[in-house]
Amino acid sequence: MRRQWELLDLDRTKLARQDLITFEHFLKDALSPFLPFKTYSLYFPQSLSAETAASFGPDLDQAAHLPEEGRVLLPLAAEGELLGIFVAKGVRMAAPRTQLAALPAAAAMCLEQIRLYKAAVTDQITGLFTLPGLTAAMEREIDLVQDRILPGSASYFDPNLTGVRGCFGLILADIDFFSWVSQRYGFVFAESVLARLGRDIGRECPQGGLAARIGDDVFALFLPGATPARTRETAEAVRAAVKRLRLEYGVTGETITLTASAGFANYPQDVRGGQFVAPVAEQARIMLKKAKKALSAAKDLGRDQTMPFSRVLAEGGMVLETLPLGRVTVSLGKSVDAEGGQRFLVWSPRYEKTAEIKKSDDRRLLGRYPTMIKGELALMDVREDMAFAEILHTSDPSWTIDPGDRLILAPDAASADDPCAPGNDAARPPRKEAISGLFGHRDFPRFLSAAREGVPRFCLVLALLPDAPPDEVSRPGRHVESDIREVAAVIKGLFGPGAEGGRYSTTRLVFYLPGREPAEVMEPLSDALLKVRERLGIEMAAGVAGYPFLTFSKADAMENCRKALDHALLLPTPPRIAVFDSISLTISADRLFALGDIYAAMEEYKLALLADEANTLARNSLGICLAKLCSLPQAKAEFERVIAHDPKNAMALYNYGCLCRRLGENALARKAFQRCLKRNPDDVFSLLRLGRMAEEGKRFADALKYYKRAEGLQPGVGMRHMARLAVKRKEPETAREYLHQALVHDPKDAFSLSLMARLYLDGGEDPAIAEAMARQSVALRPERKEFWGVLSRALAAQGRTDEANAALARADGAA
Structure with missing residues (x-):
């Protein structure tokens, strides 16, 4: 029987010099049991000196020992070709002759393991990874x-x-x-x-x-x-x-x-x-x-x-099938962040084409059909990869919604509260469902639009029931609608006459409480959720939004309620109830910031501060937004306000220090970073910042202390900085050792890749390897001018003048 590795087509898998860099960590770990060393590095010489070639032997199967330097040079060869040299430093050999004789075989075994692994993770047809x-x-x-x-x-x-x-x-x-x-x-x-x-x-x-x-x-x-x-x-x-x-x-x-x-x-x-x-x-x-x-x-x-x-x-959803009672299934689920209550416009791709009309005189008229919206639907029951939706209205009763129709997410405010939307039948009074006693998806917005007119204050409560397991519609022997009816009865009963409820989705219920303020709602709502848990074993969450609040209109209350529910779901313990407030706005702004919508996030942070000036999270984040938009003095002012309110806020101190650095106010920056360290001695980023400032001031000994301290706290984070410092101190061998360790920890560190390429070029090694590293660095950080300069040097060293000039041109255009 053939062994499994023999099934691999190894003839298609060749080792290259780049593989030594890719699998450097494995190579180091595999050789260390055979050859104990303190540090190591890889060399890629363009050619070997006569002395080195003689020490390796004609078949590249001998190691060179330099006892006075404590180094061993181990050739790494595959199929008779020298790929590179593994240089072990700080070596102490008890039996040099015996160990040196075994090292080439150990190196060959390690390279064969790398080749086997490369073959195992490489697709044999395309040569790409699997x-x-x-x-x-x-x-x-x-x-x-x-x-x-x-x-x-x-x-x-x-x-x-x-x-x-x-x-x-x-x-x-x-x-x-x-x-x-x-x-x-x-x-x-x-x-x-x-x-x-x-x-x-x-x-x-x-x-x-x-x-x-x-x-x-x-x-x-x-x-x-x-x-x-x-x-x-x-x-x-x-x-x-x-x-x-x-x-x-x-x-x-x-x-x-x-x-x-x-x-x-x-x-x-x-x-x-x-x-x-x-x-x-x-x-x-x-x-x-x-x-x-x-x-x-x-x-x-x-x-x-x-x-x-x-x-x-x-814009990627579509109708999968139509169901009775004006309902459909759609291709959107939780896996694409769909939520119950979301509304979509429906259009048909059938008419998304160019119209061609031939006239009686053989002339042809061409024109693009405008997008025609068939109607609107709302998601009711959202599953992992699909959802059930209710058709809210259609533009033309004779033009039905069919499988294959496409969906466009409707703006939150659009149609949600518009009683005059096509097909809403504004003349018909809103109707309640027979089983639950709640207004339906189409009827509650119409009820709310009419009920809140002339009311000076009101509250909305958005309550979320937990999803049923995928393999069961409800608890055994009980229909889910029975649970919803009892939940509605409990909540409405505690709030008394005037409280009305409606459907937001299958698992979300919304309640209108006229004349109430959020503070009045919290205690009875907490009692209601507790009763639901005792009677039905259901752990619910709820968001509360009140009107008036800040500058929000009555129509904004429903969206504010949804944001309050998002806030409630983040609470660690029940009852999970949150009122729409400064924190809710901050959470909403954080999500906008994560999505890259900085301007919208800034507006929400400002509203959060309008609601609560002491919200340091919002003010700190507002400062970050301003800094990203290069409004540095304004950002600095925001951080100063946070620090004035909370002098021990480490994040604000760090951000303030970064802003001062960008503004050239190094004394203030240094003081801020030192205050960070006083607050948190393990703040790695403040240590790196202080090290960089000491390095720029040519206080190399102080800089090295900061970098080593950071490295001790978080291995790998200080190596690149120590390597850069070693280059400035004209210690290239030390710099190479640090860079090897930095790249083992993070193979995609653009700064380490570029600096290593530069050291290879300065050391007269293979410029092709330097080029590979330089290309990786510019691919990762194309805006760095100095990275393009190193790539140009590597290309010029290979005689590729035109490409080198093109890289220089890119350097001139980089930020």
């Missing part, structure tokens, strides 16, 4: 990103300090109707097409990214540091590359063209709530599922297009 390699890379990146992002709304992420951009993109591309190729031309030809597609798609993967084949005709691109805009650009480049491809079937001479559909998701922009605190491996699978959802939406909407996950909810 799914396990992709998920492993994603897990490493998620761990690094989370390690660098400070928790809470008041974080101040600084990529120049940490070396990590704090985001990445994942693209999935599916070849449209590819099964047709294998059916018509055979599997062997189809595999040759996949191999060509793999090469072309791999070329579109930026340096530092990873391309993989994860299904028959599904390709993935993992892009560390990529923003949503850059991820979309790469996805479009992949689709364009597939469309350019021309393949000839030799038997018949036919030319084959293909198209691709693409979907992508971004981290952490597309991560929600508890997903962000899930285990790293789970988060990687969640991201993969989100990208698959986006890809599925792109295919459902006609193929040959790109869909971001962030737009699936807004």
Whole structure:
């Protein structure tokens, strides 16, 4: 019986110099039992001196020992070719002759293990990574990103300090109707097409990214540091590359063209709530599922297009089937952040085309049909991958909503409170449901619009029932509507006459309480939730919003109530009830900030401060928004207000120090960072900031103390800074050792990659390796002018003058 590893086609898997860098951590760990050392480095010489070549032997199977320097030089060779040299430093050998004789065999064994692993994670048809390699890379990146992002709304992420951009993109591309190729031309030809597609798609993967084949005709691109805009650009480049491809079937001479559909998701922009605190491996699978959802939406909407996950909810839904009683199922679920109560406009793709009308005189008139909205629906019962919805109204009773119709997310305010919307039948009084005694989805907005007129104050309560398990509609022997009826009766009974309730979704009930203020509502509402738990065993949550509040209108109360419920769901213990207030506004603003809508987030932070001037979280976050918009004096003023109110607020002190640095006020910055350390001696970021300031002042000894202290608190974070300091102190060997450790900890550290490339060039080593590292650094941080300069040097060292000049031109255009 053949062993499993013998089933791998190792002839297709060759080791290259870049593999030594990729698997450096494994190489170091594998060699250390055979060769104990203190530090190490990798060298990639362009050629060997005669003395070194003689010490390695004609077959590169001997190690060189330099006892006076405490070093061992171990050649790393594969198939007779020298890939690099492993330099072990601080070596003490008890039996040098015996150990030196065994080291080349140990090195060969390590390289063979690397080759086996590379073969195992490489697709043999395309040469790209497989799914396990992709998920492993994603897990490493998620761990690094989370390690660098400070928790809470008041974080101040600084990529120049940490070396990590704090985001990445994942693209999935599916070849449209590819099964047709294998059916018509055979599997062997189809595999040759996949191999060509793999090469072309791999070329579109930026340096530092990873391309993989994860299904028959599904390709993935993992892009560390990529923003949503850059991820979309790469996805479009992949689709364009597939469309350019021309393949000839030799038997018949036919030319084959293909198209691709693409979907992508971004981290952490597309991560929600508890997903962000899930285990790293789970988060990687969640991201993969989100990208698959986006890809599925792109295919459902006609193929040959790109869909971001962030737009699936807004424009990627469709009607799956129609049901009795004016209800439908749709393709949107919790997996794309759909929620009960959301409303969608329905349109038909049938008329999204160019109209061509031929007149009697043979003239042809062309025009684009305008988008025609069939009607509107609201989500009632949202499941994981689908939802049940109720049709609220149709534009034309004769034009029915059918399977295949598309959905557009309606603005929150649009139609929710508009009693005059088409089909709402404003003349008919709102009606209650027979079983629950609540107003229905269509009727409660109409009731509310009329009831609140002339009322000087009122409250709304949005109550959430927990979802039933997927495999059961309700508790055994009891219909879910019975639970809803009892919940409604309990809440309305405690609030007395005048309280009215309605449907917001299947699991959300909304109650109108005229003449009440939020403070009056909290105690009876808490009693109501307690009674529901005692009678039905249901743990509910509720959000309360009152009118008047700040400058909000009566029509804003429903949206405010929804934000209060989001606030309630974050409370650690029951009863989970929250009143719409300054904290609710801060939570809502945090979500807008995470989505990149800084201006909208600023408005909500300002409202939060209008409600409570002492809300330091909101003020700190407002300062961060202003800083991101380069309004530095205004941002500084906000941080000063936080510190005046709370002198021990470490986050505000740190942010204030960063602002002072950007404004050139170094004395104030230093004092702020020192106050941070007094408050929290383990504040790694303040230590790095103080180290950088000492380094700039040429106080190298002080800088090294700060960096070493930071490294001791968080391994890996100070290595790049110590390496940079070693270069300034003209200690290149020490710098290389630090950089190797920095890159082992974070292989995507753009600053370490660029500095290592520079050291390789200064040391006269292989410029191709320096080029590979320099390209990774500019791919990760294209705005860094100095990174393009190092890449230009690496290209010039190889005689590629035109490319070097092009890189210099990019350097001149970089920020």
